[in-house]
Structure formats: structure tokens, C-alpha cells
Amino acid sequence: MDITSSRLVSGAKCTVAYPDIEAAALRLSNQASQTPVFVSRTVNQITHSQVFFKCENFQRTGSFKFRGAYNALAQLSEAEKQRGVLTYSSGNHAQAIALAGKLLGIHTTVVMPEDAPAVKQAATRSYGAEVILYNRLKTNREILGQTIAQEHGLIVIPPYDHPHVVAGQGTAAKELIQEVGSLDLMLVCCGGGGLLSGAAIAANKLSPSCKIIGVEPEAANDATRSFHTKMLYEIHNPNTVADGARAPSLGQVTFPLVLRYVHDMVTVSEEEIQRTVVFLWERMKIVVEPTGAVAAAALLGGVVAMPNSRIGVIVSGGNVDL
Amino acid sequence: MDITSSRLVSGAKCTVAYPDIEAAALRLSNQASQTPVFVSRTVNQITHSQVFFKCENFQRTGSFKFRGAYNALAQLSEAEKQRGVLTYSSGNHAQAIALAGKLLGIHTTVVMPEDAPAVKQAATRSYGAEVILYNRLKTNREILGQTIAQEHGLIVIPPYDHPHVVAGQGTAAKELIQEVGSLDLMLVCCGGGGLLSGAAIAANKLSPSCKIIGVEPEAANDATRSFHTKMLYEIHNPNTVADGARAPSLGQVTFPLVLRYVHDMVTVSEEEIQRTVVFLWERMKIVVEPTGAVAAAALLGGVVAMPNSRIGVIVSGGNVDL
Numbered sequence: 056m057d058i059t060s061s062r063l064v065s066g067a068k069c070t071v072a073y074p075d076i077e078a079a080a081l082r083l084s085n086q087a088s089q090t091p092v093f094v095s096r097t098v099n100q101i102t103h104s105q106v107f108f109k110c111e112n113f114q115r116t117g118s119f120k121f122r123g124a125y126n127a128l129a130q131l132s133e134a135e136k137q138r139g140v141l142t143y144s145s146g147n148h149a150q151a152i153a154l155a156g157k158l159l160g161i162h163t164t165v166v167m168p169e170d171a172p173a174v175k176q177a178a179t180r181s182y183g184a185e186v187i188l189y190n191r192l193k194t195n196r197e198i199l200g201q202t203i204a205q206e207h208g209l210i211v212i213p214p215y216d217h218p219h220v221v222a223g224q225g226t227a228a229k230e231l232i233q234e235v236g237s238l239d240l241m242l243v244c245c246g247g248g249g250l251l252s253g254a255a256i257a258a259n260k261l262s263p264s265c266k267i268i269g270v271e272p273e274a275a276n277d278a279t280r281s282f283h284t285k286m287l288y289e290i291h292n293p294n295t296v297a298d299g300a301r302a303p304s305l306g307q308v309t310f311p312l313v314l315r316y317v318h319d320m321v322t323v324s325e326e327e328i329q330r331t332v333v334f335l336w337e338r339m340k341i342v343v344e345p346t347g348a349v350a351a352a353a354l355l356g357g358v359v360a361m362p363n364s365r366i367g368v369i370v371s372g373g374n375v376d377l
Numbered sequence: 378m379d380i381t382s383s384r385l386v387s388g389a390k391c392t393v394a395y396p397d398i399e400a401a402a403l404r405l406s407n408q409a410s411q412t413p414v415f416v417s418r419t420v421n422q423i424t425h426s427q428v429f430f431k432c433e434n435f436q437r438t439g440s441f442k443f444r445g446a447y448n449a450l451a452q453l454s455e456a457e458k459q460r461g462v463l464t465y466s467s468g469n470h471a472q473a474i475a476l477a478g479k480l481l482g483i484h485t486t487v488v489m490p491e492d493a494p495a496v497k498q499a500a501t502r503s504y505g506a507e508v509i510l511y512n513r514l515k516t517n518r519e520i521l522g523q524t525i526a527q528e529h530g531l532i533v534i535p536p537y538d539h540p541h542v543v544a545g546q547g548t549a550a551k552e553l554i555q556e557v558g559s560l561d562l563m564l565v566c567c568g569g570g571g572l573l574s575g576a577a578i579a580a581n582k583l584s585p586s587c588k589i590i591g592v593e594p595e596a597a598n599d600a601t602r603s604f605h606t607k608m609l610y611e612i613h614n615p616n617t618v619a620d621g622a623r624a625p626s627l628g629q630v631t632f633p634l635v636l637r638y639v640h641d642m643v644t645v646s647e648e649e650i651q652r653t654v655v656f657l658w659e660r661m662k663i664v665v666e667p668t669g670a671v672a673a674a675a676l677l678g679g680v681v682a683m684p685n686s687r688i689g690v691i692v693s694g695g696n697v698d699l
Contacts, residue, residue: 091413096437112662115418174659333699337496340434340664340695373662377655 067311073260075222076229076253079126083226086158087122090114090227092234093370095339102354103362107238109231112343112373116150116178118299119227119250119371120214124151126223127212128159136161141209143167143196146175147299147372148214153182164209166200172298172376191292215249216306225253229261231367237262239364244349244371245269245278245320247302248309254369255316265367269313269320270353272297272328277304279320282313296325299346299372323349327356335370347372389633395582397544398551398575401448405548408480409444412436412549414556417661424676425684429560431553434665434695438472438500440621441549441572441693442536446473448545449534450481458483463531465489465518468497469621469694470536475504486531488522494620494698513614537571538628547575551583553689559584561686566671566693567591567600567642569624570631576691577638587689591635591642592675594619594650599626601642604635618647621668621694645671649678657692669694 093108111119128140139162142152149165156163163184167176168191180186189199197213204211212220227250232238241258245251248269255267271279275293280286281304289304305313313320323331328345331352335343343351351368353359415430433441450462461484464474471487478485485506489498490513502508511521519535526533534542549572554560563580567573570591577589593601597615602608603626611626627635635642645653650667653674657665665673673690675681 093435113415117662336664337697337699340439342658342662342664375659377659 067307069311069315070218070308071221071252071256071312073256075218076225076257079122079222080226080229082126082129083122083223086125087226088114089230092231093339093341097338098355102360102366104364104366106354106366106368107231107235108339108351109227109367109369110341111227111369111371112341112347116147116154117372117374118147118151118347119224119369120147120151121154122226123220123223123249123253124148124212125155125158127217127219128152128155128161130219131161131210135210139164139207139209140212141166141200141204142212142214143200144214146171146179147374149179149184150175150182150374152212153179153184157183164203166196166203168196172374174376175374178374215247215302216308218308221249221253221308221312223253224250225257227369228254228257228367231369232258232261235367237365238265238367240359240361241265241267241367242270242350242353242359243267243369244300244346245271246300246346248278248305248313250369250371251317252309252312256312259316266318267316268353268359269317270350271320271322272300272349273322273324275300276322278313279322281305281310282317282320285314297328297346297349299344300349321353321358323352323356323358327352327358331355341370342373342375343370344372344375389629391633391637392540392630393543393574393578393634395578397540398547398579401444401544402548402551404448404451405444405545408447409548410436411552414553415661415663419660420677424682424688426686426688428676428688428690429553429557430661430673431549431689431691432663433549433691433693434663434669438469438476439694439696440469440473440669441546441691442469442473443476444548445542445545445571446470446534447477447480449539449541450474450477450483452541453483453532457532461486461529461531462534463488463522463526464534464536465522466536468493468501469696471501471506472497472504472696474534475501475506479505486525488518488525490518494696496698497696500696537569537624538630540630543571543575543630543634545575546572547579549691550576550579550689553691554580554583557689559687560587560689562681562683563587563589563689564592564672564675564681565589565691566622566668567593568622568668570600570627570635572691572693573639574631574634578634581638588640589638590675590681591639592672593642593644594622594671595644595646597622598644600635601644603627603632604639604642607636619650619668619671621666622671643675643680645674645678645680649674649680653677663692664695664697665692666694666697
């Protein structure tokens, strides 16, 4: 891992608000799954609280990413739909864009690292997307993606730094709170901050006293540093098992939202992530990928505790290569 | 594996009826989980039918066995509860008895094969049961269990051949049909026939035109042979990955019920079971043990097909050693 330029951010504008999440929920109502909320007696006993796991591993394509991808693609003009869409992703956003494109009749191209799990590459192709592989250590995916998009006139839908993507991801937290009622604390994993900022906007509106905490792998703590210093840190190619949290930094859209709506950021160790994956598999019988267990790891690893409270945890994805 | 004595059965009495399942459901209402029913667009597409997976892997102790165990223990007299309970089980019934005993304040002893998965042994002990290990190839567990029970005056609650156990297991199918409506076909795995016969009684009452098919591993096809010949076949120590289906035969309670309420029995290969486990993990994101995938394997392996119909599949358990 290498940490690069930190940029000062001052008063950037928030480009997503709660009505955008409501509109996204309408767009998604017949397309995304209303994923189940799981509770575990064991977890409640361990944490002395009532914990609600919003299981986005059961979402279409196996992660919350379908929400943002579909919400973004559904808002393209007819002319844009004709041109086609390109994205870059370590996997889950890729599958999400591929399926959303298939459902909406839009040709999709995905720029994906060549070491992305085989199951994610195969799933992306199976939804009909064109996959272009690159070497994660040698090539900057954003620059490669922009180049290809310009050459072929494609619309770029980035994995998190886009208002429509953020609004789509926020629907997961909206569903959770509307199903179980108000929360005292919500834990959300953070890669580029799309899910985190969307969830924070929703929780802020629907459960105003709820504290929202973003969770990152220790090795990829760029957003935690950025949050605490208000300067944008980047970490390239962090060494973490949570591949969905490898985004180098928060974005121009997500950073201001995280600063405004999120109450704190914490990190979890690789060991805590792995232990939590095993716990969720063995005890709760759900297949969760490492990134999907990051938020839960903060609670089960004891990094965050709030006894006698109602805690929401977003389990963000379940795509693993068995 | 070795196949032993087949005994002719003629007109044995059915000792469980639907009201017993209703009564069990009442007893279990605050103790067992109402497990979720999962649907999968992919499965519906593959099978050209509407498939409802009743996910007993999410049941307390990780399998449907808790239903029968609790229903049996809750009906003991105070004097019997004082004496304590013994059972023999390859694992899931053991954990179920252990937890039911803990909840009801009953001391429990479990006779378990020494090669039972470590996670099942540990879970059984963690619920407070006393575990006695035996060598599966050298010792008959029923005889060992009966001997210990007589010595210590313990009540034996066998894993399937008991009316209260059968009635408890039937509540899983009752919940499924009451949640999703009538079915055309229900697939249920079969070890000793406790779940199968209970589910068949419930389906017969609540969805009278529903065909109930029991599914066994090919290597443990004693119940399939027994069903077709009306003679009780036994297979000892069958070589199957589905450890919960290793029961040597249907029982005195379950055989007449299976003959009366079940419409057909089929078998699945080890390969089909393994492939189905991977499918359920990778595509449906649920942790299922091999035995838990046996019923689904009949459908996903194409052994049974009923296009344009409503099919219930019981996913019976999710206890695996990772």
C-alpha cells in the first residue's frame, strides 16, 4: 500500500438529499429485492443490544450495488442508453451494472482488475457485459476507463462517486429503518463511501437521533483519516481481504456527504474481518464476503459498543469464490 | 455400507395426526424461529416453476431438529424432567435436545459418534449437554443409548422415531404452506423419516392436492426401497456426505406414516448433493449442510420436475465445519 496526496476540502456542496433516495426507492420497487433483516439471539446476548442485520448479500447480483447501478442507469436519457455504459469495478458494481444494463436494454462495458475473483468475472459476463481486464498494480482504472469511454462514446457510471449511485445505495438503509423502526446506531462499511453516505442521508431523515458510523479495514483507512482531518487521503492497493473496500479514496460526491451526515469512522483489523466472516457463516448461516462483514466486525470485534440500544448493521455483499 | 434384514410391515397404526402438529406449533410458538422462505429468480427460471425454500438452516441450533426435540421435551411430566433425557444423534438432533433441555431446565445426555463434525460436538456441549462418544463402526448407538439410559434412569428421546418428535418436525411444513399458500409438490429429505412424515401429514391437511416426495442419497436408499416394497430395509453406515441421512432405516412410528402420506421417494447422487450445496452457497448465499441440500438436489439435479407448478423445498439444516 502507498498513501498519496492529501487534498484540503473546504465546504464542497452536498449533491444528494433524502428526496433523491425516495425517488430511487420508487424506481427500484419492482427491480431490487427488499432484502430480509436478520436477528440473532447470540449476537444480542454478546452485545447486550438489539442488532438488526440488513442482508444485502441477498440482493440481486449478491450485493447492495444493484441499487445504485439500476438507479443510475434508469435515469439515462434514451440517447445515452443508446450509446452504452462503461464502468470500472473490482466486481460487485460490475455485476450490478451488467444486470441493470440487461434489464434496461443498455450495452455495458466493465473494466475489471485481472485478479478480481473468477466468480465475479463470470457473473459479470453472464449478465451480458463486455469485460476488459487490467493489471491493478500497473494501470489506473479511472484513466483507462475514461480513455475507453471517450474512444467509444460511452457514458461512465463510476462505482460510487455519482449522485444517482449514492441515492440508490441509500435505499438499503431506508428499507431497514422502515421495517424495524428507529435505530440508535447504524454501522456501514466504507470503500468509496457510496453506501455509507447514502445510508447516512436516509438514517438522518428517518431516525434523526441515530448515530452513523462508517467502518473500514485498518489497511484501507483513507476515509477514516479523511473524515478526521477533513483532508482527502488516498491509499492505493491496500492489502486487505475486503476487496470491496479497496477504493483509493472517498470521492467528490461522497466526501462532503460523509463529512456532513456521518458521526464517526472506525477501523477493523484483518483478523476481526475474518473472524466475523466465519461467525456469520457458522452461526447465522449466511454467506458473506469479507467486505460484507466489515461493518459487523466493528460490533462483534468490540471496536464499537452501545449496550441497551438498537443497532443496524448493513451486511453489504455475499459474492465469494468457493 | 451393508444392507440387513428386511421386515414385512402390515397395517401398522399411524400414531401422529394433524392436530398433534397444531398442538406442537402452539408449544413452539415462542421458542422456535419462524424461519424465512426464500425464492430465487434463477431457480424459478431453471425449473420453470415457482419454488419456495423453507430455510430451516436458520432455525435455532441450525436445523429443523429443534422443533421435534422441544415438542417432545415440553411434554414430559415433572417427574420425567427431573430424571433427565438421553438421546443418540449424529449431531443436529443432539444440539436440538441440548438446547431444548437447557430452555426447559432438563439435564441432557447425548450419545454421539466420535467422527461427528467438531462444530456439532462443541455446540452440543455448549448448550450444556453431557456428550458420550462412540465408534460408529463398532457400536450400535441405540443399544448403547438404551443401556446408559437404563443404568441412570434417563428418558430416551430418539432422533426421529417418536410421535412428539414427528409432530414437532411437521410444523416446518405447516409454516411454509400457511405463509406461501397451497403447493403442487413438496420435496423433503429423508433420514429416519421424522421430518418427512411430519411434513407429509401437514401438507396433506393444508394443501390436499400437494404431492409429497421424500428424497434420499443413493447410498442410503433404505427408505426408498422400504417405500416401494412395503418392507423395512436397513442400511448401516452408508457412505454419503449427507450425515443426517445416515439413519439405518425408517422407524416403527415413521414407516407407517411415510407409507400413508408420502406419494413417492427418489434418490440423488453424491455429486448432485455436492453441486446443490455449492449452488445454494454461491447463488442463494445461504449456508446449507449436505443433508440440508438433499431435497433441493432432487429438483436442481433434474431428478424431479413439475413445470408451471408451485414447489416447496425444505432446506433442513446448515451446520457445517468450516
